[in-house]
Amino acid sequence: MNSDNTYHISLINRYLAGEASEKEISELSDWLLADPENKKLFAEHKKINDAVMQEMIESKVDLDAEWDIIQKKIVQHGGKSVAFVPEKKNPMRIIWRVAAGLVLLLTIGFLLKMIIFDQPEQKQIIASTGVIEATLPDGTSITLNKGSVLSYPEQFAGDLREVELKGEAHFSVKHNPAMPFIVSAGDLRVEVLGTKFYINTHAPGGKIQVILLEGSVATYYKDSPENKTILKPGEKAEFTPTTKKIETTTKYEKYFMVWKTRSMKFENERLDRVVYTISRAYNQKITLVNPAIGNCRLTVSFEGQTLESVLKVLGSTLELKVTKRGDEILVDGKACE
Numbered sequence: 001m002n003s004d005n006t007y008h009i010s011l012i013n014r015y016l017a018g019e020a021s022e023k024e025i026s027e028l029s030d031w032l033l034a035d036p037e038n039k040k041l042f043a044e045h046k047k048i049n050d051a052v053m054q055e056m057i058e059s060k061v062d063l064d065a066e067w068d069i070i071q072k073k074i075v076q077h078g079g080k081s082v083a084f085v086p087e088k089k090n091p092m093r094i095i096w097r098v099a100a101g102l103v104l105l106l107t108i109g110f111l112l113k114m115i116i117f118d119q120p121e122q123k124q125i126i127a128s129t130g131v132i133e134a135t136l137p138d139g140t141s142i143t144l145n146k147g148s149v150l151s152y153p154e155q156f157a158g159d160l161r162e163v164e165l166k167g168e169a170h171f172s173v174k175h176n177p178a179m180p181f182i183v184s185a186g187d188l189r190v191e192v193l194g195t196k197f198y199i200n201t202h203a204p205g206g207k208i209q210v211i212l213l214e215g216s217v218a219t220y221y222k223d224s225p226e227n228k229t230i231l232k233p234g235e236k237a238e239f240t241p242t243t244k245k246i247e248t249t250t251k252y253e254k255y256f257m258v259w260k261t262r263s264m265k266f267e268n269e270r271l272d273r274v275v276y277t278i279s280r281a282y283n284q285k286i287t288l289v290n291p292a293i294g295n296c297r298l299t300v301s302f303e304g305q306t307l308e309s310v311l312k313v314l315g316s317t318l319e320l321k322v323t324k325r326g327d328e329i330l331v332d333g334k335a336c337e
Contacts, residue, residue, distance in 0.1 A: 012042055016049040121154040127167070130283065131259060136163070139174035140181065145259045146283040147202075168200045170260055173215075188239050189225070191218045197231075198257055208239040211252055219246065259283060265301040270294060271318065275331065278314075282307040285328045292335035293320070 014020040127144040148167025175194025183190040195215025203209040212231040236252040258281040272294030279286040320333040
């Protein structure tokens with residue numbers, strides 16, 4: 001596709017003239033959806049086209065006068081003047097052709113308006129600085145982890161509720177059997193009626209993880225919806241986009257949603273694992289200056305405390321020195337025997 005608008009202006013004109021193929025109409029639709037400025041350009045050309053069509057309809061053409069002019073035309077042929085008398089056209093036929101073309105144009109315009117201009121406005125929820133909780137138009141509750149983005153329509157229409165996720169989120173979907181809820185994550189689709197589940201589109205290794213907490217979900221790739229993997233509560237599905245593989249298991253990280261709950265309970269756990277979980281809970285980079293202290297073990301629990309409170313507990317329990325350097329927290333101390 002050409003980078004400038006010349007090609008698309010030509011495509012708009014073909015569409016307005018009723019000459020665009022089904023493929024060209026589909027291509028035009030994609031282009032219009034890609035940028036609001038494209039819609040403005042289309043609207044300008046349609047306005048001009050509508051004005052021309054209106055002028056054609058309102059103009060009064062004297063068909064008899066036109067016929068007299070045609071009869072008087074002479075064509076030079078073989079050095080002789082020969083009167084050229086074309087077949088007289090039926091005025092009603094001309095009118096019907098214009099009317100039929102106008103009906104076709106209005107019909108296509110109405111359909112394209114329904115497809116493009118009447119689509120609900122797309123909105124976004126962006127968790128740029130921290131965890132965000134929100135409610136979608138259908139009553140579905142979501143929690144986005146820091147750095148995540150959810151796109152959704154201003155109002156759900158039709159027979160589907162479809163949203164797009166980039167990042168990490170927890171969903172509590174409002175039950176509606178007549179309108180399934182679908183989360184798009186790249187080529188992956190997660191379809192539910194009413195349930196609670198977790199999705200991470202940025203899982204290690206470029207994978208996508210879905211963990212079902214309650215209810216039932218069907219997972220599949222958009223180009224093969226017939227090959228669905230059904231999850232049960234407590235199961236995790238892991239997707240590898242490059243190979244299109246879907247693997248399920250009941251084993252997964254215990255604190256996969258600690259960023260939402262900030263609830264942690266450690267029993268004789270290694271410090272490096274504790275620090276990793278805390279960093280996940282508060283979206284904070286925490287570094288062990290002396291890696292040897294990672295072998296230290298401790299038993300402790302946290303329930304919704306602030307990060308400062310959690311770090312004070314760690315420092316006093318294992319006699320650690322906690323300092324801050326820019327956006328990073330440094331933890332230092334002596335190795336445990």
